[in-house]
Amino acid sequence: MSTFHQTENPHGQEGNVRSLWKQSVIQFKHNRLAVAGLVIIVLFIVTILTTMAIDQITNYSFYNEYIIKQDLSLRLAKPSMAHLFGCDEFGRDLLLRILWGTKLSFAIGVVAIAMSVVMGAPFGMVAAFYGGKVDNAIMRIMDVLLAVPYMLLAMAIVAALGTSTMNLLLALAVSGIAKYARIARAAVLTVKDNEFVEAARAVGANDFTILFGYILPNALAPILVQVSLGIGDSILAVAGLSYLGLGVQPPQPEWGAILTTARTYMRDAWHISVFPGLFLILAVIAFNLFGDGLRDALDPKLKR
Amino acid sequence: MSHLLEIKDLQVQYHTEDGTVYALNHVDLELDDGETLGLVGETGAGKTTLAKSIMRLIPNPPGKIEGGVIEFDGKNLLTASDSEIRAVRGNQISMIFQDPMSSLNPVMRVGDQIAEVIGVHEKCPKEEAKRKALEMLETVGIPAERASDFPHQFSGGMKQRVVIAIALACNPRVLIADEPTTALDVTIQAQVLEMMRRLRDKYHTATLLITHDLGVVAQMCEKVAIIYAGEVVEFGTVHDIYKRTLHPYTEGLLGAIPQVHLNVHRLSPIDGLMPDPTIQRTGCPFADRCKYAFERCGKEHPQFISVGDRHKVRCFKAEKEAEKGGMD
Amino acid sequence: MFRYILKRIIMAIPVLIGATFLVFTIMDFAPGDPARIILGSNATEAALASLRESMGLNDPFLIRYGRFLLGLLHGDLGTSYRNGKDVFELILGRLGNTVVLASSGIIFSVAVGIPVGIISAIKQYSKLDNVTMFITLFLMAVPTFWFALILVIIFSLNLGWLPSSGMQRGFPDNVISLILPTLTLGCGYAALIARTTRSSVLEVVRQDYIDMARAKGLTEQAVIWKHMLKNALIPIVTVVGLNFGTLLGGSVLTESIFSWPGVGRFVVDSISYKDTPAVLGSVVTLAILFTLVNLVVDLLYAFLDPRIKSEYQSTWKRAKKK
Numbered sequence: 001m002s003t004f005h006q007t008e009n010p011h012g013q014e015g016n017v018r019s020l021w022k023q024s025v026i027q028f029k030h031n032r033l034a035v036a037g038l039v040i041i042v043l044f045i046v047t048i049l050t051t052m053a054i055d056q057i058t059n060y061s062f063y064n065e066y067i068i069k070q071d072l073s074l075r076l077a078k079p080s081m082a083h084l085f086g087c088d089e090f091g092r093d094l095l096l097r098i099l100w101g102t103k104l105s106f107a108i109g110v111v112a113i114a115m116s117v118v119m120g121a122p123f124g125m126v127a128a129f130y131g132g133k134v135d136n137a138i139m140r141i142m143d144v145l146l147a148v149p150y151m152l153l154a155m156a157i158v159a160a161l162g163t164s165t166m167n168l169l170l171a172l173a174v175s176g177i178a179k180y181a182r183i184a185r186a187a188v189l190t191v192k193d194n195e196f197v198e199a200a201r202a203v204g205a206n207d208f209t210i211l212f213g214y215i216l217p218n219a220l221a222p223i224l225v226q227v228s229l230g231i232g233d234s235i236l237a238v239a240g241l242s243y244l245g246l247g248v249q250p251p252q253p254e255w256g257a258i259l260t261t262a263r264t265y266m267r268d269a270w271h272i273s274v275f276p277g278l279f280l281i282l283a284v285i286a287f288n289l290f291g292d293g294l295r296d297a298l299d300p301k302l303k304r
Numbered sequence: 305m306s307h308l309l310e311i312k313d314l315q316v317q318y319h320t321e322d323g324t325v326y327a328l329n330h331v332d333l334e335l336d337d338g339e340t341l342g343l344v345g346e347t348g349a350g351k352t353t354l355a356k357s358i359m360r361l362i363p364n365p366p367g368k369i370e371g372g373v374i375e376f377d378g379k380n381l382l383t384a385s386d387s388e389i390r391a392v393r394g395n396q397i398s399m400i401f402q403d404p405m406s407s408l409n410p411v412m413r414v415g416d417q418i419a420e421v422i423g424v425h426e427k428c429p430k431e432e433a434k435r436k437a438l439e440m441l442e443t444v445g446i447p448a449e450r451a452s453d454f455p456h457q458f459s460g461g462m463k464q465r466v467v468i469a470i471a472l473a474c475n476p477r478v479l480i481a482d483e484p485t486t487a488l489d490v491t492i493q494a495q496v497l498e499m500m501r502r503l504r505d506k507y508h509t510a511t512l513l514i515t516h517d518l519g520v521v522a523q524m525c526e527k528v529a530i531i532y533a534g535e536v537v538e539f540g541t542v543h544d545i546y547k548r549t550l551h552p553y554t555e556g557l558l559g560a561i562p563q564v565h566l567n568v569h570r571l572s573p574i575d576g577l578m579p580d581p582t583i584q585r586t587g588c589p590f591a592d593r594c595k596y597a598f599e600r601c602g603k604e605h606p607q608f609i610s611v612g613d614r615h616k617v618r619c620f621k622a623e624k625e626a627e628k629g630g631m632d
Numbered sequence: 633m634f635r636y637i638l639k640r641i642i643m644a645i646p647v648l649i650g651a652t653f654l655v656f657t658i659m660d661f662a663p664g665d666p667a668r669i670i671l672g673s674n675a676t677e678a679a680l681a682s683l684r685e686s687m688g689l690n691d692p693f694l695i696r697y698g699r700f701l702l703g704l705l706h707g708d709l710g711t712s713y714r715n716g717k718d719v720f721e722l723i724l725g726r727l728g729n730t731v732v733l734a735s736s737g738i739i740f741s742v743a744v745g746i747p748v749g750i751i752s753a754i755k756q757y758s759k760l761d762n763v764t765m766f767i768t769l770f771l772m773a774v775p776t777f778w779f780a781l782i783l784v785i786i787f788s789l790n791l792g793w794l795p796s797s798g799m800q801r802g803f804p805d806n807v808i809s810l811i812l813p814t815l816t817l818g819c820g821y822a823a824l825i826a827r828t829t830r831s832s833v834l835e836v837v838r839q840d841y842i843d844m845a846r847a848k849g850l851t852e853q854a855v856i857w858k859h860m861l862k863n864a865l866i867p868i869v870t871v872v873g874l875n876f877g878t879l880l881g882g883s884v885l886t887e888s889i890f891s892w893p894g895v896g897r898f899v900v901d902s903i904s905y906k907d908t909p910a911v912l913g914s915v916v917t918l919a920i921l922f923t924l925v926n927l928v929v930d931l932l933y934a935f936l937d938p939r940i941k942s943e944y945q946s947t948w949k950r951a952k953k954k
Contacts, residue, residue, distance in 0.1 A: 144653075147922065151882075152884065155899060157658055161661060244900055266784060266785055273781040273782065277774075280778065281774055392849070398847065401847075409863065412858075424848060425849060
């Protein structure tokens with residue numbers, strides 16, 4: 001038996017004590033596309049932090065001077081060395097507006113999803129945990145929420161509450177509830193019959209402790225994967241609604257909102273259409289790649 | 305005398321990102337008309353690769369048949385054209401896969417799945433093919449009215465019966481059965497094996513029975529080939545293998561079978577694992593696990609030598625003993 | 633099969649009613665006094681009060697909802713605040729255009745996405761596959777409205793081949809004016825379908841029954857068409873169905889950009905005019921359309937996968953035995 005370990009498989013697959021999370025990190029690192037996605041996301045976050053820092057240090061004088069203040073002499077200026085991406089219809093530098101717009105595009109997209117999960121996941125978890133009538137009642141309500149397409153539901157909510165950044169956030173958050181309730185339900189269903197749940201019950205844990213202390217940590221991976229894959233769509237929805245004038249209001253910079261006027265000036269200023277869109281695409285691709293990588297690393301079903 | 309199916313010097317490799325897997329190394333094997341040959345080995349020894357090579361079903365890439373000859377009825381299957389090989393598949397040589405749960409198309413009625421193979425090879429009208437399919441279904445012990453059911457409506461044993469019906473529908477000359485009962489319950493295993501034996505005798509089909517169960521081999525086969533790490537290490541009649549065992553690996557396999565009439569304290573498994581198939585080695589692949597291994601075993605690769613009428617072995621120890629026996 | 637369809641339809645009804653209730657509740661939060669919007673800012677307080685009373689605006693919420701639901705069944709969605717026209721008629725006049733655009737988007741995406749996905753799967757890891765996967769990754773991340781802008785800049789403004797907006801009448805102009813909106817709506821969806829098809833085919837290819845089909849002596853075409861495709865289609869149909877809502881959302885944007893006279897553009901216009909009955913009516917209409925499409929997808933699913941159908945049939949058989 002002594003030669004067994006020396007000759008066979010130096011990685012020692014059976015005797016592996018590495019934690020699942022650590023293993024997932026290793027697997028994720030091997031996925032070059034996913035790492036690229038993560039790097040892009042980090043760069044965007046650095047951009048957000050930098051713009052916020054500049055605003056704080058200069059007490060918004062930089063923001064007011066370069067992001068908001070209009071200069072009609074530069075109206076629709078073409079890209080040049082002074083203004084790499086050109087200027088918008090009010091003569092503001094497009095690159096700066098795009099960089100400063102990162103914060104809202106990202107923040108609304110991410111916070112909306114986080115709110116959807118916080119509001120939706122408990123419903124799904126409770127439905128899966130208790131099953132039967134509770135499950136039926138909760139999931140039928142979620143079916144109703146899902147019967148109205150995401151964008152339309154968000155539009156209806158914005159229409160009812162009035163157009164503002166906060167209402168856009170709320171609308172997107174509410175529209176996503178049903179989706180994450182379903183995802184959480186599916187995730188809990190797969191772990192709730194495990195023996196450790198029974199063991200927890202045997203030592204006298206109450207339902208709340210079992211659900212949030214034992215089941216949730218084990219059901220977290222698939223929920224996280226779906227969240228990361230959903231951020232891209234969420235960012236697109238923010239931009240789409242802002243584009244329609246139902247979200248971030250001018251003169252605040254946001255990628256979708258910048259594009260609102262692009263249609264009007266399409267003929268003379270193609271750059272207003274092209275650049276904000278490229279940033280949007282880059283961000284969405286980054287989140288999609290990251291999400292795909294996370295799924296491959298965390299989803300045990302796909303592991304061979 | 306030429307054999308019905310003869311495999312000579314077959315080499316198959318899988319070229320993967322992690323390196324080349326040497327799945328089959330210089331395999332020789334022969335099967336005669338109406339005979340049943342058991343192919344025995346551990347998981348990963350190359351049994352399924354051998355079966356798929358005969359059918360030319362090795363997925364390429366990553367798999368590739370690197371050399372050798374597979375002669376069926378005097379014709380080399382490895383150089384046959386695609387249409388020639390299609391005429392052989394399912395018609396002259398049929399195959400039963402390991403897992404009946406996944407070898408039937410879930411969205412096609414079982415009757416249609418049997419009729420399909422008949423339609424392809426016998427070029428008969430649809431009605432005729434369907435009628436034959438029903439007959440075949442009855443032959444394997446399934447009522448004909450279940451022909452319009454879908455696979456998920458059958459149990460595992462019933463599915464394997466359907467698979468056998470498909471395999472035998474065109475009355476092939478060779479049947480390759482890749483662990484046909486491994487996925488089934490023990491009681492069902494016996495039924496299916498019994499049925500296979502009955503049909504084999506009825507249709508006089510030569511059978512290559514792949515298994516890791518030496519008990520099944522003793523029941524079903526006339527000849528046995530023991531495969532280890534992609535090569536056949538011992539070949540002979542059932543009597544040769546069980547009573548005149550030569551290769552230490554075969555000996556180990558036999559020692560690992562529980563025997564009711566012997567009061568053994570515990571079974572003796574073979575220590576260790578099969579060598580890494582991505583490494584090409586110079587010596588005997590079994591040397592590391594062999595209790596008889598001597599210096600030569602680690603340095604040279606033993607040849608497949610004849611030691612009896614049709615008894616062959618690939619082992620230096622056996623070679624030595626045979627020489628000694630010859631001197632006596 | 634008939635019973636299955638019937639059961640599905642019956643199951644869809646409470647969801648539909650729930651959806652109308654949901655949208656009605658949301659729109660009830662809308663600010664503004666309908667009476668003042670109709671009568672204008674010069675109206676006297678007395679006139680406003682009597683109009684409110686006659687419109688039933690003072691009734692409890694559930695009674696108002698009941699009235700709305702009854703009206704919906706009769707084809708009465710109230711009158712538009714904007715121009716006093718019947719909302720139901722306004723929507724009906726536009727619904728056809730939305731259906732045309734959505735169908736054309738789906739047909740395009742399925743017709744492109746499925747073959748591309750299959751080819752990509754069969755030639756897995758080839759250059760063609762890599763390029764396709766990169767393009768689809770890109771297309772899935774492209775915002776609908778941005779893609780529309782770029783298409784217009786290229787094909788209308790620079791090349792002058794296609795109209796930049798509106799819906800033309802008469803053949804072939806109507807088809808030509810449909811091209812850019814269809815591409816806008818369909819490309820992302822096609823990319824999604826291509827990716828799903830690819831992974832679904834790759835999954836099916838590994839199954840034993842495909843080897844079994846080859847072992848029967850079938851030609852490669854027969855293996856692909858008879859054994860692979862129908863199995864691979866099941867997850868594809870699921871994805872197509874699940875994402876139809878996204879497509880409808882996309883059609884709202886697409887219609888707005890191309891001035892396509894459909895329900896989606898009507899919603900956006902109505903929101904900006906604070907025309908609550910019009911918004912309520914059109915969102916409810918689109919939700920109904922969405923539910924109906926989901927119903928069709930469910931039926932298609934059962935048609936493709938015998939396991940689902942028989943699950944249902946066997947419960948009937950069991951019920952009969954009792």
